Amino acid sequence: MDGLLIPAPFDVTRLAASAAFGLHGALLQQPGAESPDFADAVDDIAALIAGTYAKDGHEAHANPGEGAALDLWILGSSGGQSARVAGARGLPFAANYHVSPSNVLEAVEAYRAAFRPSDVLDEPYVIVSADVVVAPTDAEARDLASPYALWVHSIRSRLAAIPFPTPAEAAAHDWRPEDLDLVADRVDTQFTGAPGTVADGLATLQRVTGADELLITTITHDHADRVRSYDLLAEAWATTTPKPPPAPLGVEVGERAG
Template sequence: MTLSILDLAPISSGKSAADALRNSIDLARRAEAAGYRRYWLAEHHFAPGVASSAPAVLIALIAAATTTIRVGSGAVQLGHQTPLSVVEQFGLIDALHPGRIDLGIGRSGRRRAELAAATPPAEPPQARTVDGLLIPPPFDFSRLAKHPHLAHHATLLQQPGAQTPDFAGQIDDVLAFLAGAHEAHAVPGEGADVEVWILGSGGGQSAQVAGERGLPFAAGYHVSPSSVLEAVEAYREAFKPSDDLAEPYVIVSADVVVAETEARARELASPYALWVRSIRTGAGAMRFPTPAEAAAHEWSREDVELVKDRVDTQFTGTPEQVVARLRTLRRVTGADELLVTTITHDHDDRARSYELLAEAWDRP
């Protein structure tokens, strides 16, 4: 199977974090039965509607509840932890579930600072279609990165006065600890059979580091659809073969909602825009609303523009419709795998979406 899952452990309106975590464990078991290749957990903080704040803990719980599916992070934010602590955490999980753990790593803190300092282009690019794949104009993350809530949150995620080291050096430390080539020894962790991934949203340092070190790379079409082609191209151009990887290996993510009918899929996906709005206004992901709750929101033109790139690139419909769009995404990006993320208010609808997709994916 060349489909994998990214789970945020979403909390629905009227539900608790405990409900969300139990749902994630249930979904992982159902994903394994459906044949998905990987089950990755995101890292989010200060979000009322997301329960995946400690991915290593949740990975351990899900690995214990499954037997064959690979389980990993999408991604651990290295700006908030030291390479040693990350290797120890994932080495501990690998000790009990050897050969099944993926360590996906993101830049986080330094990336936020770069976004806050960025200057939007005088004339933003227009939406374009590349061989059937929509590439929307880039979202201006600089305004969101400057939000006072996010600045305050950043201080809570690190010790006072701490500064995030260069990302490339951090990755080198992670690899050295795992290989036993560091002057200090990570126990557990040293010698762990952990697959290291780099996650990125553009053609910057994450793509460069992944390519230069011969690591697999995950590009976020669902987070930053405007720059997905730039990201995979930069990674491939920078790629150098390593002991573990002879050729570039890319996974690309997509937001997906599948149902038996297009109308039902659109109904299930209808709260998505309001949920994205809550993130992009700096409030943090809200508890995922019901379609009726979402319909009550009065949308301004500014609201619509705020979420347009994410809404327009969500793949929603019947299994056949969504599979066709996913195959386009895979063809245009040259992805080796696709990483699918689905959020609906009702857990059974979400699980059914994944099951319908898996059933349709391998049909001729």
């Protein structure tokens, strides 16, 4: 899409049928329990922060938190309720390209279509997330990022992330075609390379989505490589784009995604 890779949607059928998925649900939700409506949950959180929460004539107060200068953000992985609620409430919205890249455009479009001005925002405000690994060369960055597929596979196959492997451990893994398919959308949309390579890719992401900010996540086996990745990207980005203001302290509320 205009230079940005929008992969096919992730098929959750295999994941939903797994024993791990059933265990996950059993641990997180009691039998017969009903999840609250998302819009109501957002309103409750906003009321607790503002100190105005009450139900059936009884007040409840969040301590700490009440009266704090917090920004309430909605995180969404599709054009579903999270995007619509964020827009209707006039709240800032974070679109989840790094986990659900296939849905990022529909998410931001649904948010903007639903947006109504509020005391918080006069116009829509969008953050888009991205997975990034930067190194001095494209080849080194690809090597540092090579364990990513194995790590994502552990999340999607068992709903439990393994410790992030080393490049050597990743190289020794024997991949089946169906396992590669399970992680292809995440691997193919990771921004990996030398500083200029990644900065150009992120500029495309920002342009196509119309993002006001990008939220960058970097994961490598060695912490020093991760810090260096951020430093290299910051230097490259600063040479081509204006420096954004410091991000305020925020609270994110979002849909769970695979």
